Amino acid sequence: MGPYPENGKDLAVTVVEFIDRSDPGKIRLESCPLTTIESDLVLLYSVASLGIKTAPTPKRYNPSPLASSEAFDTERGEIIGLLGYNGKPTISQLQKMYPDTPLANTIDACRNLWVDRLSYATGPAVASSNIHSICHRISCYNGMSGGALVDKDGFLIGDIFLYHV
Amino acid sequence: MSVANFSISAPFKDIAKSVFALSIGFEDTTIPQDPNVMYPPQLNPAHGTAVAIDDHHLLTCAHTLEYNSISRDYASCNLKYRHPQPCPMTNFQPHRSS
Numbered sequence: 001m002g003p004y005p006e007n008g009k010d011l012a013v014t015v016v017e018f019i020d021r022s023d024p025g026k027i028r029l030e031s032c033p034l035t036t037i038e039s040d041l042v043l044l045y046s047v048a049s050l051g052i053k054t055a056p057t058p059k060r061y062n063p064s065p066l067a068s069s070e071a072f073d074t075e076r077g078e079i080i081g082l083l084g085y086n087g088k089p090t091i092s093q094l095q096k097m098y099p100d101t102p103l104a105n106t107i108d109a110c111r112n113l114w115v116d117r118l119s120y121a122t123g124p125a126v127a128s129s130n131i132h133s134i135c136h137r138i139s140c141y142n143g144m145s146g147g148a149l150v151d152k153d154g155f156l157i158g159d160i161f162l163y164h165v
Numbered sequence: 166m167s168v169a170n171f172s173i174s175a176p177f178k179d180i181a182k183s184v185f186a187l188s189i190g191f192e193d194t195t196i197p198q199d200p201n202v203m204y205p206p207q208l209n210p211a212h213g214t215a216v217a218i219d220d221h222h223l224l225t226c227a228h229t230l231e232y233n234s235i236s237r238d239y240a241s242c243n244l245k246y247r248h249p250q251p252c253p254m255t256n257f258q259p260h261r262s263s
Contacts, residue, residue, distance in 0.1 A: 012248055013187075013215075018227050027191070027244050030233040035226075042230060044215060044223040052217045056180045081177060084214035085186040118184060120173045143212040146225035148184055154176030156216070 013044040037133050056148065059155035061134055077125035080157065082138045084147025086113040093142075113141050183217040189230055190249035207239035210249040 015024035020039035022028065089110050091103070098106045113119060123138035134149055134157065151157045173181050189211040196202065213229030234241035 011185075013223065015230070016222070020227070027241070027246060028227065028231040029241055030228070030231040030235070035228045035231065040227045042225055042227040044225060046221050046223065049220050050183075050185070050217045050223070052183055052220045054179050054182075055219050056183050056216060083173075083177065083181055083184045085184075085212070087212040118173075118181060118186075120177060120181070143186070144214055145229045146187065146214040146216065148180055148214075148216045150177060150180055152176070154178075154180055156180065 011046045011048050011050065013046045016043040016045045018042045037130065056150075056156040057154075059151060059157050061149075061151065061157035077127070079122050079152060080125050080134070080136055080138075081120055081122045081150045081152075082136070082140060082144070082147050083118065083120050083150065084140065084144040085117070086110075086115045086119055086141040087143025088115045089141060109139070110141060113139060115141065115143075180216075185215045185217065185223060187213040187215045187225055187229060188249040189213070190247040191232060192245050192247035194243045194245060205239070207237040208244075 017024055018028075018039070019041040091107075094106045094110070095103060113121075121138050121140065123136050126135045126137055128135040136149070140147070149157050191208045191210070192198075193204075193208060196204065211229060211232070213225055215223040215225035217223045230246075232241055232244060
């Protein structure tokens, strides 16, 4: 594994379509406010085979409705998993994002996310005020967006996006 | 609180094979295409994860493809996507990327 994309190992993909039907040939600029959950999905296409023999099996997930504003902090649902690639942080980014935390602690926390490796982490789903979203308490970092949320049996649940809480 | 494991348990092995690292490269069309020209760090690739749904198609978050011109402090009117190029400033080593 090298530090850069390698011919023969890395695959080029193109955008087929955004769920909000925006122009796939045009670069997307981060919108303000942030992209909504309902429009945060895109289909990509690879000319080369991805080597997938068995596609993930989707399964509907029914999150618990949020009973009260306090419930978000206190209620815990079933344990779910998140598969994806945490990117490597930079020191300057970390300092900006966690200015009140000792840098050594923040670096240790990022190491525990298994950056730059396919990582699998579990945590509880929590109650959500949005019936279209799955809120969870699984630590992750930049690069995990798009990772697969799975239930305990390995089914792909709901959507696959990861959204900031 | 998350729990990271060294290996993936049985129910997740199949889906793990469908999870790909994603790198999104940006090109400024006003900068000459020269492999010896160092791109500014503001054009470093963005990164995400994509999940294959068949042998040629993947799904990911649309926001992974977005360019944040504010936080990157870079005029974005002449940008387009490109295959990520070797860039010593990048802080990510993709296993499998686009």
